[in-house]
Amino acid sequence: MGLDLLDTVWRTAAPRPGAPDLTGVVSRRHRLADAARVADAATVADAARRKTPPRKAPGADFVEALAHGLALLECWKGHEVWLSNSELSDRCGLTRTTVSRLTSVLVDQGYLAREGRRGRVRLTASTLALGFGSAFSVLPADAAQAELESLARELDVYAALSIRRVDRVQILENVASPFHPDAVRMDVGGLLPLCRSASGLAALSAMPEREAVPLVTQLKMRYGERWDPLHRQLVRTRQEYMRKGYCTSVAALSPVVGAVAMPMIPIGGHDMFVLACGMSAREFFPERVERDIAPLMALAAQKLTAAMAA
CATH class of the missing domain: 3.30.450.40 (GAF domain)
Structure with a gap:
């Protein structure tokens, strides 16, 4: 046609x-589709094994908390929606305590949405x-x-x-x-x-x-x-x-x-x-x-x- x-x-x-x-x-x-899920699962598993890539040495004006927050937002890959604090900790190399504090702040500021009171989080608009x-x-x-x-x-x-x-x-x-x-x-x-x-x-x-x-x-x-x-x-x-x-x-x-x-x-x-x-x-x-x-x-x-x- x-x-x-x-x-x-x-x-x-x-x-x-x-x-x-x-x-x-x-x-x-x-x-x-099932095939897409299988491919994504392999991508997610591979991403979970990797830590955040090395960054250049910080300068005098480096703000560590901001860097950690941005690293956290980079953890979402492929078709993922919800991630737990444990998964975020594994991916960005931060302790679970640090991740918990960061996600709480980002939820309060509207940059993450939480599933239930202490559930997984996702990115927002x-x-x-x-x-x-x-x-x-x-x-x-x-x-x-x-x-x-x-x-x-x-x-x-x-x-x-x-x-x-x-x-x-x-x-x-x-x-x-x-x-x-x-x-x-x-x-x-x-x-x-x-x-x-x-x-x-x-x-x-x-x-x-x-x-x-x-x-x-x-x-x-x-x-x-x-x-x-x-x-x-x-x-x-x-x-x-x-x-x-x-x-x-x-x-x-x-x-x-x-x-x-x-x-x-x-x-x-x-x-x-x-x-x-x-x-x-x-x-x-x-x-x-x-x-x-x-x-x-x-x-x-x-x-x-x-x-x-x-």
């Missing part, structure tokens, strides 16, 4: 003006904001966290906020349902493929023709013989986005994932954000999406858009 149909889809219609029809908004639970300040200068990290937590709690879903990075979407923050805390397998900073995930398809569908068509050409070359089914999915989701303002996807990234995603573009901005929530494909029912998820998702989108404009 060539690009003619895709060109036609982009040129002959456009999303409805005004607020999108959110009768289906965002639903998804991320799970890694505030940590990612240190490296991606442009994204969070548009959308404050605390606003994103609050809205995702509300969605995850009220809807019993996995909720995520991503930003488009050329031919990927990158997770800025994610929150698991408190009733299914082990459902999340994607880490903050993780990358999702543009045409094989609900968030990526939503971002691609919302692009103007001048950006979308050259990018789709590149994707076609990358995927080769695997492109035709991806192209058909893209055409379908683009048409769905034009009608409703969101994209749905079942088994695009994983056979057990059903998802819906909605792009958000700040007024006068260039970054494209994607709001998403998810669940098992077995629990993905259009009736529930329309009755329960859509109203709360619409409210969250309005709040996030307002935060972008503030």
Whole structure:
């Protein structure tokens, strides 16, 4: 299948003006494929055996506590989400007592989130904001966290906020349902493929023709013989986005994932954000999406858009 149909889809219609029809908004639970887990396990085991690489001798203005804190934040590898103080101690070469003090401070400052009172910790959107300040200068990290937590709690879903990075979407923050805390397998900073995930398809569908068509050409070359089914999915989701303002996807990234995603573009901005929530494909029912998820998702989108404009 060539690009003619895709060109036609982009040129002959456009999303409805005004607020999108959110009768289906965002639903998804991320799970890694078994092969990916095996590969990641080997990477994690190798990382655990290594200590922090030697650094240059510190100067007179060296602040040891700051260096230790930064070393701690460098411990996350691959697709990891939660790490214990014991694992952090092994990786950064600090004592468990020092690690415990550091994690407590970083949790208090919002750079780490804790699982329970004394449980494992993970990176947060505030940590990612240190490296991606442009994204969070548009959308404050605390606003994103609050809205995702509300969605995850009220809807019993996995909720995520991503930003488009050329031919990927990158997770800025994610929150698991408190009733299914082990459902999340994607880490903050993780990358999702543009045409094989609900968030990526939503971002691609919302692009103007001048950006979308050259990018789709590149994707076609990358995927080769695997492109035709991806192209058909893209055409379908683009048409769905034009009608409703969101994209749905079942088994695009994983056979057990059903998802819906909605792009958000700040007024006068260039970054494209994607709001998403998810669940098992077995629990993905259009009736529930329309009755329960859509109203709360619409409210969250309005709040996030307002935060972008503030």
